[in-house]
Amino acid sequence: xxxxxxxxxxxxxxxxxxxxxxxxxxxxxxxxxxxxxxxxxxxxxxxxxxxxxxxxxxxxxxxxxxxxxxxxxxxxxxxxxxxxxxxxxxxxxxxxxxxxxxxxxxxxxxxxxxxxxxxxxxxxxxxxxxxxxxxxxxxxxxxxxxxxxxxxxxxxxxxxxxxxxxxxxxxxxxxxxxxxxxxxxxxxxxxxxxxxxxxxxxxxxxxxxxxxxxxxxxxxxxxxxxxxxxxxxxxxxxxxxxxxxxxxxxxxxxxxxxxxxxxxxxxxxxxxxxxxxxxxxxxxxxxxxxxxxxxxxxxxxxxxxxxxxxxxxxxxxxxxxxxxxxxxxxxxxxxxxxxxxxxxxxxxxxxxxxxxxxxxxxxxxxxxxxxxxxxxxxxxxxxxxxxxxxxxxxxxxxxxxxxxxxxxxxxxxxxxxxxxxxxxxxxxxxxxxxxxxxxxxxxxxxxxxxxxxxxxxxx
Numbered sequence: 001x002x003x004x005x006x007x008x009x010x011x012x013x014x015x016x017x018x019x020x021x022x023x024x025x026x027x028x029x030x031x032x033x034x035x036x037x038x039x040x041x042x043x044x045x046x047x048x049x050x051x052x053x054x055x056x057x058x059x060x061x062x063x064x065x066x067x068x069x070x071x072x073x074x075x076x077x078x079x080x081x082x083x084x085x086x087x088x089x090x091x092x093x094x095x096x097x098x099x100x101x102x103x104x105x106x107x108x109x110x111x112x113x114x115x116x117x118x119x120x121x122x123x124x125x126x127x128x129x130x131x132x133x134x135x136x137x138x139x140x141x142x143x144x145x146x147x148x149x150x151x152x153x154x155x156x157x158x159x160x161x162x163x164x165x166x167x168x169x170x171x172x173x174x175x176x177x178x179x180x181x182x183x184x185x186x187x188x189x190x191x192x193x194x195x196x197x198x199x200x201x202x203x204x205x206x207x208x209x210x211x212x213x214x215x216x217x218x219x220x221x222x223x224x225x226x227x228x229x230x231x232x233x234x235x236x237x238x239x240x241x242x243x244x245x246x247x248x249x250x251x252x253x254x255x256x257x258x259x260x261x262x263x264x265x266x267x268x269x270x271x272x273x274x275x276x277x278x279x280x281x282x283x284x285x286x287x288x289x290x291x292x293x294x295x296x297x298x299x300x301x302x303x304x305x306x307x308x309x310x311x312x313x314x315x316x317x318x319x320x321x322x323x324x325x326x327x328x329x330x331x332x333x334x335x336x337x338x339x340x341x342x343x344x345x346x347x348x349x350x351x352x353x354x355x356x357x358x359x360x361x362x363x364x365x366x367x368x369x370x371x372x373x374x375x376x377x378x379x380x381x382x383x384x385x386x387x388x389x390x391x392x393x394x395x396x397x398x399x400x401x402x403x404x405x406x407x408x409x410x411x412x413x414x415x416x417x418x419x420x421x422x423x424x425x426x427x428x429x430x431x432x433x434x435x436x437x438x439x440x441x442x443x444x445x446x447x448x449x450x451x452x453x454x455x456x457x458x459x
Contacts (some may be wrong), residue, residue: 007399015142016218019133020126021225028068028088035071043082045099046072048312049113059085060092070117072097086117088124094099095120106398108231117231126227138250142223154187156209202389204238204255204271207251211235221247237261238272267349271389281393283324290402291328292336297403298410299336301423307338315342328453347378347425355427358384363427367443377451380458392458394426398455405452419449 027095034048042050051059053074063069064348084097084105095105102109103116110116124251127134210232219226219233221243233244238257249304257276262268265284273282315338320327328339347354355363362382369375383391401422405415423444429437451458 015223017222017224020227021216022443023126024122024225024227026109027043027122030114030121031066032114033068033069033071034061040234045101046082046113053079056085056092056094059083059094060112063087063092068121070113072113084113085119086120086261087120089128093124093389102299103240108228110230113269115229118286122228127413134246135220137222137224137244138247141221141247141315142259143221166290193415193437202275202387203253204257204275206236206241206248206251206302207238207272208234208236208243208257208454210245211242213242217242217336219244219247221251238269238276250253264318265323266346267351269351270393271387272352274389277323281389281396282346285343285396286327287324287328288339288346288395292340292343293400293403295336297407300411301382302336302404302413303340303344303412303418304413305337307341309334309341311335311338312341312345315339319346336351344421344425347422353426354390355385357388357430360427363447364429364440364443367446375450376454376457379454395459396456397426398451400459401452402455413448415452416445418452419447423448 007093010414015205022402030094032047032049033051033371037053039050039052042052049070050072050095052061053076054062055076057070059073062071064087067087069091070084073085074084075081082097084095086093098104100109102111103113104110105116105120108116108119110119113251199339210231211234213226213235214230217226217232218224224244226242226244233242234248235242236255238261240258240261255272257272261277262272262276265273265282270282274280277283279286311333315326315328315333318328318341329340333339353360359382361450362385363379365380366375370376383394386394401418403415404411404418408414425443426448427442427444
């Protein structure tokens, strides 16, 4: 489906494919086969569809009358376990049934047996009727034509998306432009964003989470219907992109986070934050460093002396609430150690450290190299393992810490002292035992110390 985005003057949403939606409408409806007699020891979370301990053959005979009929039986081979028997495709299918507050036979969990069976019949029907179609869904997706990379070339809110001649009719164009952006899907929303010429183009993977969509929903990668009652697909928690689970595996790493989804500054993935705010580095890093340097770097024990923890937490809340409008001036926080503490706290709370988990072993190995020249060479290679936004932030921080050491006589903070403070703050590895983590501390210090001393050469 070839779409040309820039031919006309008015915007129309992309064309959505209706085949899978039509199949869902055709899927068999669930028919509960009720038990006419009282059954002893019926679990309280099952209803009249429970038939007790009957054989597969008996269940098959009972269900043979209608497609979509179902019952629950207790297993004769394994008493205390339960089976959902379901009629589909003129045969009875048996599924081990579980309950942990919700009913499930696989990954999806349902409030009721009726919903579980409804979803199961839809899935069985669509995957039976359209197996080949589903396997080819990711071929020639609409994402390639109206995705972020293409539409970011120009403002597209008032551009027109003509229909493909072989595609079914899409929804009608909006009648006016008021609140137009709110009506766009996450896919087309990214097309309306315009990066400044100076904005870095960091690559970012999507943060997909399984999602239940209310009402009919279409995949914003392949334009096909997302079938089922619950957990029909995945949604990017950062930009809101909605796609099939299988489509999520081939979506390009071009997530453009939306501030409606990125609710905080602290504890937010670094690349996600800078892309959401369209900046080179996290604003908390820039603002704190600028504030510290504006007030002077001669403060004794800078970064070593802790500020009052409640006020540091207050700065964090200000950034989470107000972003770049947060007031961290001397009028709000007279003690400079509070601002320094807030900067260290930001790095400590990163879900992926500034020196990432993946790069951590290489940096530690670098710290173990005794020869200074070889350590520099190794460190230069290790820096290439960092994501661009992490590397840029580390460069900016190291240049700042280098300036701090220039006032060592006044602030008593040498590169070694700063290495002791920032080593465990900037780099940590998950899953290390206490003894290994303790041994790594000296190498963390050496790494940060070397970065500070040689920031002009390494970056």
